[in-house]
Amino acid sequence: MPLLRVTHQRGALTDAQKAQLAEELTSAILIAEVGADTPAGRALAYVLFDEVDPKNSWYVGGKPDTSPPKGGRFLFDIVYPVGASMQADKTELHAAINRIVAKTLDVDGSFPNRAGDWVFVHEVPNGSWGASGQTIGIRDINQVAGGDPERAEYFEPLLAAQERVREAHGFPSEVSRANSRRSSLQSTHEHPLN
Template sequence: MPMIRLTAPTGALTEEGRAGIQRDLATLLLRWEGVPDTAQFRAQAWSYLIELPEGAQTTAEDDAPRLLVDVTVPQGALSERRKAGLVEDATKAVLKAAGLSQDDALRVWVLIHEQPDGSWGAGGSVIRFADLLALARKSEGGTTDA
């Protein structure tokens, strides 16, 4: 039940980048979680693009666009290795979508928020990480190592 949200100033993404970044980020998140690539899991990988109005983002130094990726996953879903891979790949995807080079990587931040077990609900029920692991095990091709 992952969720990924990109916050970017309006105009910071290329036209092509804006068209594909949400699915790209959701796909990356699922891959780094190690869940099966099934329609059921893809449908639960929610991806949001929040575009800030002009002047809504700045730093103490300049007005060059900064891009923020917020990732929310169940606690325990990502090992340290998986977190590092997700951060690296999400940064690359956002840089590409914004038409920026690796030299601009510090303009992309990735924050991973782990939701404590028992504090995520969907469909009117609390979703526990153990339930998600069991579901992944039932699906073909799934890896469940965190």
């Protein structure tokens, strides 16, 4: 269920280039998130293009970016849940996006030629993602998207470690918080305010 926002300078992409980028970037973000490009994953993968006017809304060095490199400049914001990928997967995603952009725009993608194209991976904490009216996490997403089952070898220990950190620092567990809320509600009903 990855989301990719491609912010780019107005006029940098034709409709055909957007279609090509969307197709290839969808594969790259799915492989980075769940380890597989599946039909189920594609049905849940979003690529959104946001155009920005370089004359009055895209500034570099404090000035309007009226002389961008060939192909323009791009920002890639990728959103998926914590635990979806290891650093090696993110590094490969950075490289894959660069290859895709360089090929689509017919530009030299080597560093520092495309140093102005930035890729950000934003990881949503477990329990902060919702769909269909329920809270979902990496386990659910990996299953629904038809992800690689071996991904659990990474995210299960990560989720367990996060729970141990919460326990070690005295954060209330989900069960104790739910019981506390229930007790509070019962108390309120037993002793209503006048």
